[in-house]
Amino acid sequence: MVTKIGLDLGYANITVSDTMAGIYREQSVALIDRDSRRIISVGKAAIEQGDELSDRAMLVRPFKNGLLFDRQITQSIVSYVVGEIPKGERLRCVIGIPSDLIQKQEREVFNILNDSGIAECYAVNRAVAALIGAGGSPLDSVISVNVGASATEIVVLHNGLVTFTSRSPIGGEDFDKAVKQYIGEQGGVNVSLSVARAIKEQLGSVWHGKEESCVDIEGTLSLTGNSVKMSISSEDIVGVFEKPLHSLLMAVANAIKKIPLDQVEKIFAGGIVLTGGGSMIHGLDLMMSKVLGISVRQPSDPIDSVAKGLSIINSKIPVMGNAGRKNVTDVIATYYKDIK
Template sequence: MLYLYKYGCKSFTRKDGGMITKIGLDLGYANITVSDMTAGIYREQSVALIDKDSRRIISVGNSAIEQWDELSDRALLVRPFKNGLLFDRQITQSIVSHVVGSIPVEEKLRCVIGIPSDLIAKQEKEVFAILSDAGISESYAVNRAVAALIGAGGTPLQSVISVNVGASATEIAVMHNGQITYTSREIIGGEDFDKAVKQYIAEQGGVNVSLSVARAIKEQLGSVWHGKEESSVDIEGTLSLTGNSVKMTISSEDIVGVFEKPLHRLLMSVAVAIKKIPLDQVEAVFKNGIVLTGGGSMIHGLDLMMNKVLGISVRQPADSIDSVARGLSIINSKIPVKNRVGNKNITSLVANYYKD
């Protein structure tokens, strides 16, 4: 099954006109992101539209979102990898094959994929099989938090805490002397903040809104620290009592304080990581502090809140949503010939690529 370059994505091309041979691939709950060192970033939503009766896949990626309105009475939107884990092999295959097929690549394509710290061997094998079936000839896997650190401009030789907040999960890695001294995957992410908005509107206004409307409200108005400009958005929902559709305006003031619970859980996860730092490493790690990445970390003020509550410096790159994919492509460009055997988790080797 070879899907390579079937669909054609005109914007994702190398500046020198050459074909793409080495990519980083971040398979997330909300987004699937491809990175190439010269072509940049290509991102689609990691979603499939499934026929409710036949379970047939109608479309995947961004076109699934585009068709959703029209087909919502007979189709379901499905996200096949949640909390960093893979839930449906066939749907995941369609999404990965579609995205890999959308970029102009050589037949010999090398890929480094991001995986959670605790992925079991069976799932790791399945991920490599999916990449192979998508036409990728050589694949490697790296811990997502390590990749995020590198994509944010750091190196695995630093003493630092990498915190990657996705839509469904947060991956944390404490690095010291080129080693991961603590790593964890926490079930908290941007979608928990969306759910808090949805619940608040249901409780306060008696109005049901979809999770995607709640997400849009969070992205435009949400804040966990003061200083964000006041604004408002017009939304549509349904009255809980009658089911009638209703339009309303939500202002940033309305949702002040709604993020308390997910924010607390997120901060606690990072606090646990800090508590687990071996005492002889604390000083070195606190010197560099936290590198904060992932789309879920982009809620206004999270860096400041983390800094104030945890008493540690926090650095967040501007395009933090793409840090994992960017880091994976950087790692791909550094894999030495002697390590090129394919289908291997190379997390423990990455620091070596930075030693010379």
């Protein structure tokens, strides 16, 4: 039996989707020994051991802004995750890649997958996969916006053809940094990025209507370094996301500006499909729709859309009887035409 998976290597998370077995997600992080560079653990275990071993080891994220930084660490994380999922005799993988990956980088990605025990692999543009994972069709005329933790990828499709792609270095982590900076400036308290992220996820909003709430956090006083406990309310962080929100909206506005006049009506009718964990901050869909004057829809599980779309695409790729190693983004629409 062939197990057909979708694999999304993100800055924050690595997500595997199997249309039969469901979604498996792990943090894209490894704990490595500072001196020997040996990998001690990956994923959740790395985070758990990170504090305990902080004198001799450090946490490393091997992908950023859609690109791979460290082959060895990437391979360890992929091998670990692939080892965790139940599979049949053969594994066929479709991996999500940014639109502007050069051929040499694409080959490197395929080499890593092959060396991780995946013999047959294909690549697809991540924002196209996100559209399909969110229930859209590659034959649509639509704008797909995938907001990750480190990057936002956008594709514009017109009658099933990709007419524009972009990747901007703005994502959920920029919203975390805004929270961290605000607490540092207002209260003179340093908090870690992971605490700032938790505050954003629980209290953050870019539009009205989120219920008021509070979280208790721990940080250190900037002046003395003494640890301090404090309470933050949603009211406290109203307005802190202005800068990253502006950059994100500008990235989408720039894509809209590039749409040729004769395609505008159809693409606006299709609207924006908004996905990625970074898009889950409360109210982003409404804010984007109001500011850009276009309808925005978001699936209920936007953080899984890329991986889900990749596994759906995998289930449609015909058996080719070879080792794959192809980017199939441009031919996905033909799989759908054949089915119709």
